[in-house]
Amino acid sequence: xxxxxxxFLGIKSxxxxxxxxxxxxxxxxxxxxxFEAGWGGVVWKTLGSEGPPVVNVNGPRYGAIYGAxxxxxxxxxxxxxTDRPLQTNLDEIKRVKADYPDRAMIVSIMVPCEEQAWKDIxxxxxxxxxxxxxxxxxxxxxxxxxxxGAAVGQVPEYIEMVTRWCKQYYxxxxxxxxxxxxxxxxxxxxxxxxxxxxAVSLINTINSITSVNLDTMSPEPSIDGKxxxxxxxxxxxxxxxxxxVSEIARHPDTHGLPISGIGGVTTWRDAAEYISLGCGNVxxxxxxxxxxxxxVQEMISGLSQWMDEKGYTSVEQVVxxxxxxxxxxxxxxxxxxxxxxxxxxxxxxxGRCYAACEDTSHQAIAMSADRTFTVIDEECVACNLCVDVCxxxxxxxxxxxxxxxxxxxxxxxxxxxxxxWTTHPNNPGAVAAE
Amino acid sequence: MSNPMTPGIAAAxxxxxxxxxxxxxxxxxxxxxxxxxxxxxxxxCHDAPCVTACPTSIDIPLFIRQISTGTPEAAAKTxxxxxxxxxxxxxxxxxxxxxxxxCVREAAEGKPVEIGRLQRYATxxxxxxxxxxxxxxPSTGKTVAVIGAGPAGLACAHRLAMxxxxxxxxxxxxxxxxxxxxxxxxxxxTDDFAAREVDWLxxxxxxxxQTGKALGRDLSLDGLADEYDAVFLGMGLxxxxxxxxxxxxxxxVRDAVDFIAELRQASDLTSLPVGRDVVVIGGGMxxxxxxxxxxxxxxxxxxxxxxxxxxxxxxxxxxxxxxxSHGVRLLFNVQPVAIHGNEAVREVELEYTADxxxxxxxxxxMIRLPVDQLFKAIGQTLVTDAGLALxxxxxAVTGAGRTSRAGVWAGGDCASGGxxxxxxxxxxxxxxxMDIHAALTA
Numbered sequence: 058x059x060x061x062x063x064x065f066l067g068i069k070s071x072x073x074x075x076x077x078x079x080x081x082x083x084x085x086x087x088x089x090x091x092f093e094a095g096w097g098g099v100v101w102k103t104l105g106s107e108g109p110p111v112v113n114v115n116g117p118r119y120g121a122i123y124g125a126x127x128x129x130x131x132x133x134x135x136x137x138x139t140d141r142p143l144q145t146n147l148d149e150i151k152r153v154k155a156d157y158p159d160r161a162m163i164v165s166i167m168v169p170c171e172e173q174a175w176k177d178i179x180x181x182x183x184x185x186x187x188x189x190x191x192x193x194x195x196x197x198x199x200x201x202x203x204x205x206g207a208a209v210g211q212v213p214e215y216i217e218m219v220t221r222w223c224k225q226y227y228x229x230x231x232x233x234x235x236x237x238x239x240x241x242x243x244x245x246x247x248x249x250x251x252x253x254x255x256a257v258s259l260i261n262t263i264n265s266i267t268s269v270n271l272d273t274m275s276p277e278p279s280i281d282g283k284x285x286x287x288x289x290x291x292x293x294x295x296x297x298x299x300x301x302v303s304e305i306a307r308h309p310d311t312h313g314l315p316i317s318g319i320g321g322v323t324t325w326r327d328a329a330e331y332i333s334l335g336c337g338n339v340x341x342x343x344x345x346x347x348x349x350x351x352x353v354q355e356m357i358s359g360l361s362q363w364m365d366e367k368g369y370t371s372v373e374q375v376v377x378x379x380x381x382x383x384x385x386x387x388x389x390x391x392x393x394x395x396x397x398x399x400x401x402x403x404x405x406x407x408g409r410c411y412a413a414c415e416d417t418s419h420q421a422i423a424m425s426a427d428r429t430f431t432v433i434d435e436e437c438v439a440c441n442l443c444v445d446v447c448x449x450x451x452x453x454x455x456x457x458x459x460x461x462x463x464x465x466x467x468x469x470x471x472x473x474x475x476x477x478w479t480t481h482p483n484n485p486g487a488v489a490a491e
Numbered sequence: 492m493s494n495p496m497t498p499g500i501a502a503a504x505x506x507x508x509x510x511x512x513x514x515x516x517x518x519x520x521x522x523x524x525x526x527x528x529x530x531x532x533x534x535x536c537h538d539a540p541c542v543t544a545c546p547t548s549i550d551i552p553l554f555i556r557q558i559s560t561g562t563p564e565a566a567a568k569t570x571x572x573x574x575x576x577x578x579x580x581x582x583x584x585x586x587x588x589x590x591x592x593x594c595v596r597e598a599a600e601g602k603p604v605e606i607g608r609l610q611r612y613a614t615x616x617x618x619x620x621x622x623x624x625x626x627x628x629p630s631t632g633k634t635v636a637v638i639g640a641g642p643a644g645l646a647c648a649h650r651l652a653m654x655x656x657x658x659x660x661x662x663x664x665x666x667x668x669x670x671x672x673x674x675x676x677x678x679x680x681t682d683d684f685a686a687r688e689v690d691w692l693x694x695x696x697x698x699x700x701q702t703g704k705a706l707g708r709d710l711s712l713d714g715l716a717d718e719y720d721a722v723f724l725g726m727g728l729x730x731x732x733x734x735x736x737x738x739x740x741x742x743x744v745r746d747a748v749d750f751i752a753e754l755r756q757a758s759d760l761t762s763l764p765v766g767r768d769v770v771v772i773g774g775g776m777x778x779x780x781x782x783x784x785x786x787x788x789x790x791x792x793x794x795x796x797x798x799x800x801x802x803x804x805x806x807x808x809x810x811x812x813x814x815x816s817h818g819v820r821l822l823f824n825v826q827p828v829a830i831h832g833n834e835a836v837r838e839v840e841l842e843y844t845a846d847x848x849x850x851x852x853x854x855x856x857m858i859r860l861p862v863d864q865l866f867k868a869i870g871q872t873l874v875t876d877a878g879l880a881l882x883x884x885x886x887a888v889t890g891a892g893r894t895s896r897a898g899v900w901a902g903g904d905c906a907s908g909g910x911x912x913x914x915x916x917x918x919x920x921x922x923x924x925m926d927i928h929a930a931l932t933a
C-alpha cells in the first residue's frame with residue numbers, strides 16, 4: 058500500500074485529505090471524531106476577533122441542486138464564521154492538537170483589515186500549538202459586507218498587506234484562501250505570494266442562488282420569505298476549481314507556490330486530479346457534509362490503490378504531473394484527428410448519441426431500422442458529445458487516426474507533425490513555422 | 492368453517508382477513524418518493540423502444556420525465572392522450588412483454604424502468620384530482636353506436652365523444668367495463684377500479700350507455716346501421732371453446748371466465764366456493780388468473796395443465812412465475828382425454844404429448860390427477876359475426892378497423908389482427924374512432 062504521508066509546508070499529515078474550514082470543523086467534538094475516522098488534518102472553522110461572536114440566521118442555511126436519484130451535486134450556504142466565543146475555540150484547538158500530534162491542525166482566521174486586529178489574534182492562535190493558519194479571504198456572504206472575507210480577497214493589495222502582517226506576527230506557515238469570485242485567479246495568488254504567503258488554498262465558495270421557491274417567489278434557502286446569495290460548493294464546482302488551480306500552477310509568476318486544492322473533492326479520483334494539477338493536498342467539505350466522515354476511508358484506499366498501480370510511492374511524486382499538459386487553446390495540435398467509435402457489444406440502443414449528434418451537433422451518427430447506431434466518419438468532427446451523453450461508460454470512444462490515413466471528412470491525409478493555430482494559414486496573425 | 496383440506500367444492504376455506512390480503516393489490520402503488528426514484532432511471536431514449544413496443548404508442552420517456560419534474564398530472568395527460576384507459580393498462584398490461592421488455596435498461600442491466608407502475612402513479616394522481624381532463628368539441632350532430640363497453644368500445648366512444656359525436660354504447664352485461672370488469676384477476680383491479688374508470692371516462696359527456704343489450708339478441712346490425720351514422724363493434728369474444736373431452740358435462744367442470752367473473756362480482760369472497768383439488772386446462776392469461784385466484788381462495792392443490800411446451804404458453808413467463816410463486820403447479824405437454832367421476836368430477840385423465848414436427852401427438856402415456864373442480868380456459872370465440880366477413884374466427888378488418896360492410900368498424904378481441912390485450916383493444920378502438928370521425932366529417 059502506497060505511503061500517503063504528506064508534508065505540506067513542513068506540516069506532516071498521514072494522508073493528503075484535510076477537512077476544510079467549515080461546519081464539520083467547528084468544534085472539538087467533530088474534529089476528534091474526524092481524526093478518529095482517519096482524516097489527515099483539519100482547517101478549524103474560521104475564528105473572528107475577540108468580542109461578541111457573529112450570529113447566524115435561525116432558518117435554513119443551505120440550498121442544494123441534485124442529479125439523478127437526488128444525488129447532491131451542489132450545495133450553497135449562508136452560514137458565517139464560527140459563532141462560538143474565541144477562547145472556547147482556542148482552548149479546544151489546543152486540546153485536540155495535543156491529543157493528535159500527527160495530524161495537521163490549521164486555524165482559519167478572519168478579522169478586520171486592520172493591523173491591530175491581526176496583531177491581537179495571532180499570538181493567541183500561536184499559543185494553541187496549531188501547525189499553521191489559513192486566511193479566510195473568500196467567504197462571499199455576510200462577512201464580505203463587513204469588509205472581510207471576499208471583500209479582501211477581491212483586492213490583491215489587501216491580500217498582500219494582510220499576508221505581510223501575518224508573516225510578521227506569526228511564525229508558522231500562512232496559507233491564503235482565495236475566492237473564485239474574481240476575474241483572474243492569478244492576481245490574488247501573486248499578491249499572496251508577494252505578501253510572503255507559504256501557500257494558497259482554493260477555491261472558496263462561489264456566489265450563488267441555488268433555486269427559487271416558485272410558491273413564495275423567494276430564493277432558497279429562504280429566510281422568512283427572503284433569500285440572499287450564498288457560497289456554492291460541492292461536485293458541481295470542481296471543474297471551475299481545477300481550472301483555477303491549474304492557472305496558478307502553470308503561470309511563471311506563481312508556478313511552484315504550494316497549493317491546497319478545494320472544491321468538490323468527493324472521491325480519491327478527484328483528489329488525485331487536484332494533486333496532479335499541482336496541489337500538495339486537498340481539503341474536503343461537501344462530501345463529508347453529504348456522507349459523513351467515513352468517506353475518507355474510500356479516498357485513502359482508492360488513492361493508495363491507484364498509486365500502487367501506477368508505481369508511485371509518495372504523494373509528492375504525483376504533485377503537478379499534469380501541469381505541463383495544461384496549455385492554451387492556440388497550442389493544441391490541429392493535426393490530431395480522432396473519430397468516435399461505438400462499441401456495438403456495449404451499446405444498449407438508447408439512441409441518445411444519435412439525438413445529441415443529429416439535433417445539436419454534426420449529424421454524424423446513423424440510425425438503422427433495428428436501432429444500430431454507427432458513426433459516419435465523413436461527418437464526425439470528434440466533438441465528444443456522443444461520449445458525454447452515452448449512459449454506458451466506454452461504449453463510445455474517441456479513436457485517434459494514424460498519420461498517413463485520409464480523414465474521410467476533409468479528404469486530407471493525417472499529418473504526423475504537430476501544428477497549431479499560431480502557424481495555421483487561416484490565422485491572420487500566423488507566424489511562419491520555424 | 493372449511494379449510495384448504497376440506498374435500499369437494501367449498502366456500503370459506505380461508506378466513507376473511509386472509510382473503511382480503513390475498514386479493515389486495517398485486518403491486519402496491521408507488522408513493523411520490525418511489526415514483527421519483529423510479530423515474531430517475533429513465534434515459535429519455537431517442538425514438539424510444541418502449542414507445543414502439545406499446546400498442547397505444549404512449550410517449551413513455553416524456554411522461555416519465557414529467558413525473559421526475561414533479562408534474563405527474565401532465566404525465567397523465569401524455570398517457571391519456573394516447574390511451575384513455577391508461578389507468579387500467581398500467582395495472583393489467585403484460586409490460587414484461589411490451590414496454591419494459593423493450594426498455595434499454597432491461598438490455599443493460601436486466602432491470603427495466605418500472606414503466607407500468609409509473610404509469611399507474613401518474614394516472615392515479617390525475618384521476619384522484621380531476622373529474623375529467625378532456626372537453627368535448629361542439630356537437631357534430633352525428634351519432635355512433637358502439638357495441639360493447641369493454642376497452643375497445645370505451646376507447647372508441649371516448650374519442651368519438653371528444654370530437655363532438657353523440658355515442659350510444661350497448662353492452663350485453665348489466666355493467667360496463669367488459670373484461671376489465673369481469674375478466675381479469677381481482678388483484679389487478681382492486682377497489683372497484685374498473686367501474687371507477689368507466690365513470691371517470693364517461694365524464695367527457697356525450698356518451699349514453701345501455702346495458703343488457705346484446706347484438707344478435709336484442710339488436711341487429713341492420714337496425715343499428717339504419718339508426719346511426721356509424722357503428723363500431725367491440726363486443727369481444729363472448730363464447731367459450733369446448734374441451735370436447737368425455738365427461739365434460741360432469742359437475743365441477745366449469746368455464747374459467749365464468750369463475751373469474753363471479754369472483755370479480757362477489758361482494759363477499761368467503762361465500763365463493765372453490766375446489767380442494769383444482770385443475771385448469773389451458774395456457775393463457777385466463778388460465779393463470781383462474782389458477783392463481785383458486786389458490787388465493789384456499790384451494791389446496793392447483794394445477795395448470797397445458798398441452799404444449801412452456802415456450803408455447805401464451806401467458807408470459809412473468810405470469811407463469813407468478814402462478815408458480817403462489818404454489819400453482821405448471822404441467823406442460825399434457826392434454827385431457829377423459830374426465831372421470833360419477834355425478835361430479837373426481838379425476839382428470841391426461842395424456843402426455845410431444846411435438847413430432849407434424850403437429851402435436853399424444854404419446855399414449857397417461858397421468859391421472861385428482862380433481863373436484865376443473866376449469867376450462869382454452870380460448871373464447873365470437874358469439875355472432877353479424878353477417879360480416881370473417882378472417883379465421885374473427886371479424887375481418889382492414890386499415891383502422893373497417894369491416895366488410897361500409898359504415899361498420901370493429902376492434903378489440905372480436906376483430907382480426909393484434910393480440911388479445913386490453914391495450915391493443917384500446918388502440919384499435921381509438922384508431923377506429925379517428926377513422927369514423929374522418930368518415931363522418933368528410
